[in-house]
Amino acid sequence: MNMTVATNLRQTADRRNDPFDVERIRADFPILGKEIYGKKLVYLDNGASAQKPRAVIDAMREVMEGEYANIHRGVHYLSQRLTDRYEQARATIAKFMNAGSPDEVVITRNATESINLVAASWGRKFLAAGDEIVVSEMEHHANIVPWQMLRDEKGVVIKVVPIDDAGNFLLDAYERLLGPKTRLVAVTHASNVLGTITPAKEIVRLAHARGIPVLLDGSQAIVHGGVDVRDLDVDFYAFTGHKLYGPTAIGVLYGKAALLAKMPPYQGGGDMIADVTFEKTTYREPPARFEAGTPPIVEAIGLAAAIDYVQSIGMDRIAAHEQDLLRYATARLGEIEGLRIFGTAREKCAILSFAMEGVHAHDVGTIIDRAGVAVRAGHHCAQPLMERLGVPATARASFAMYNTRAEVDALVAALGTVQEIFG
Amino acid sequence: MADDLRELYQEVILDHGKRPRNFRHPADANREAHGNNPLCGDRLVVFLKVDDKGVIQDAAFEGRGCAISTASASMMTEMLKGKTAEQAHRLFDAFHRMCTTDSHGDVPADLADDLEKLQVLSGVRQFPMRVKCATLAWHTMNAAMAGQVETSTE
Numbered sequence: 001m002n003m004t005v006a007t008n009l010r011q012t013a014d015r016r017n018d019p020f021d022v023e024r025i026r027a028d029f030p031i032l033g034k035e036i037y038g039k040k041l042v043y044l045d046n047g048a049s050a051q052k053p054r055a056v057i058d059a060m061r062e063v064m065e066g067e068y069a070n071i072h073r074g075v076h077y078l079s080q081r082l083t084d085r086y087e088q089a090r091a092t093i094a095k096f097m098n099a100g101s102p103d104e105v106v107i108t109r110n111a112t113e114s115i116n117l118v119a120a121s122w123g124r125k126f127l128a129a130g131d132e133i134v135v136s137e138m139e140h141h142a143n144i145v146p147w148q149m150l151r152d153e154k155g156v157v158i159k160v161v162p163i164d165d166a167g168n169f170l171l172d173a174y175e176r177l178l179g180p181k182t183r184l185v186a187v188t189h190a191s192n193v194l195g196t197i198t199p200a201k202e203i204v205r206l207a208h209a210r211g212i213p214v215l216l217d218g219s220q221a222i223v224h225g226g227v228d229v230r231d232l233d234v235d236f237y238a239f240t241g242h243k244l245y246g247p248t249a250i251g252v253l254y255g256k257a258a259l260l261a262k263m264p265p266y267q268g269g270g271d272m273i274a275d276v277t278f279e280k281t282t283y284r285e286p287p288a289r290f291e292a293g294t295p296p297i298v299e300a301i302g303l304a305a306a307i308d309y310v311q312s313i314g315m316d317r318i319a320a321h322e323q324d325l326l327r328y329a330t331a332r333l334g335e336i337e338g339l340r341i342f343g344t345a346r347e348k349c350a351i352l353s354f355a356m357e358g359v360h361a362h363d364v365g366t367i368i369d370r371a372g373v374a375v376r377a378g379h380h381c382a383q384p385l386m387e388r389l390g391v392p393a394t395a396r397a398s399f400a401m402y403n404t405r406a407e408v409d410a411l412v413a414a415l416g417t418v419q420e421i422f423g
Numbered sequence: 424m425a426d427d428l429r430e431l432y433q434e435v436i437l438d439h440g441k442r443p444r445n446f447r448h449p450a451d452a453n454r455e456a457h458g459n460n461p462l463c464g465d466r467l468v469v470f471l472k473v474d475d476k477g478v479i480q481d482a483a484f485e486g487r488g489c490a491i492s493t494a495s496a497s498m499m500t501e502m503l504k505g506k507t508a509e510q511a512h513r514l515f516d517a518f519h520r521m522c523t524t525d526s527h528g529d530v531p532a533d534l535a536d537d538l539e540k541l542q543v544l545s546g547v548r549q550f551p552m553r554v555k556c557a558t559l560a561w562h563t564m565n566a567a568m569a570g571q572v573e574t575s576t577e
Binding site: 037363 | 425427428431432437441462463464465466487488489490491493550552553556
């Protein structure tokens with residue numbers, strides 16, 4: 001039977017030479033036409049999760065409608081074909097990050113699982129009581145709790161790099177924390193609350209000068225400008241697919257081949273073994289060693305479609321558009337009396353956290369939601385940072401390639417209602 | 424502005440939210456529990472002074488939260504004084520029903536005045552994500568009466 005598979009013929013049109021056209025981009029995202037409480041949706045919660053372009057939705061639907069089977073095990077046509085597509089997706093991800101090889105890309109469930117994988121595999125094998133892990137004050141819980149679990153299990157010590165009041169990562173203080181017992185640096189590449197882009201290259205350089213490997217949590221950073229893991233020379237890089245316009249339940253752990261090769265399996269099961277007897281089991285090479293069980297096949301293809309999509313527009317141009325929105329929003333919100341912006345670091349991605357005097361972030365979130373404006377309100381899974389900022393919660397607007405200045409205006413108008421109510 | 428917003432943020436709520444009553448730590452409190460809403464990070468502590476006969480002589484709270492949770496805690500402390508443990512428990516039950524369902528069930532005569540005042544908080548029904556804000560202090564009070572020290576709305 002001669003099967004033609006539509007998805008393989010799909011080509012995302014290259015728009016990099018066209019002008020940046022936000023209306024055309026918006027038309028690619030079906031949900032953006034939706035109304036909330038009879039108001040046009042203004043989606044500014046992209047830091048929590050981004051909306052999905054039709055290219056991703058179609059790619060996933062087409063796999064399930066016409067190409068689906070399990071992978072890595074069937075000799076039949078569909079299984080072989082989908083195995084190829086899954087591995088192609090891995091290659092797309094590898095190229096996007098500029099990994100040395102697709103074998104350095106481990107597919108996980110999300111960034112949280114990627115970090116847990118490093119803690120459970122590398123951490124358990126190579127760390128002992130008294131060894132130090134350096135994190136920063138602005139980590140997401142996902143880059144705190146796995147290390148605390150290791151602390152409870154092995155007695156490792158967690159050291160915390162401070163930030164200044166603007167939210168800048170303090171390199172000098174960081175360098176002073178690197179000592180003879182430091183075994184790992186695990187910091188964010190961009191803060192999900194403050195937007196701060198950390199000086200990743202410098203962080204890696206200073207750690208490597210002392211022989212210390214570095215893990216970066218790239219969940220936010222990769223969305224707003226991409227990443228070049230070889231340029232950074234970073235050892236581990238974790239990110240999640242759903243913030244990058246891809247589906248949920250897929251994440252990535254990049255690891256340098258030499259490091260992954262020394263790491264024991266994280267979970268046991270099918271697909272990760274070379275040979276199993278009841279006496280002894282041998283494991284496959286990375287990345288398969290770390291992908292026990294049926295992986296997120298459809299989601300991997302969806303993430304590859306998302307990557308194709310953002311690259312067809314151009315990461316640089318997306319970043320430039322978002323920076324324009326960030327500047328505009330910072331200026332407009334700055335005009336609101338009693339509104340305080342958190343995070344004014346020198347280098348920021350398009351995330352704007354704020355608090356209104358005398359009004360809790362939840363009340364802000366509820367009131368502007370009624371105007372169709374979606375923001376995040378709460379501690380953003382970064383309670384230690386909230387403690388540092390001295391607030392229980394903030395409201396956070398986070399921008400994506402499809403947002404517009406008019407949407408910033410809608411946010412400002414909705415915040416006017418907050419003032420009206422709370423007077 | 425949407426009507427349901429006006430209903431949620433009535434003057435009484437805004438007033439209690441800004442100027443909470445009984446916002447203090449009584450030195451002679453003999454019951455205390457910590458309430459925590461892990462979803463949003465809101466925390467509060469409810470202090471009670473219960474006498475030998477099981478009657479609440481004093482009720483107060485401290486902590487930080489949104490207008491809804493602060494107002495609810497403030498109004499609760501005003502109502503608890505003079506109530507027996509059994510009455511406090513029934514008030515909690517009736518208030519919880521008011522925040523989550525449209526039917527209030529039978530309003531107990533001895534609590535009718537209190538429940539009428541608490542009607543201002545029933546606007547949260549239209550905002551399912553905020554029901555926990557309105558009930559956090561009450562869950563915490565319940566825990567304090569039961570002798571627990573920690574409670575959570577999760």
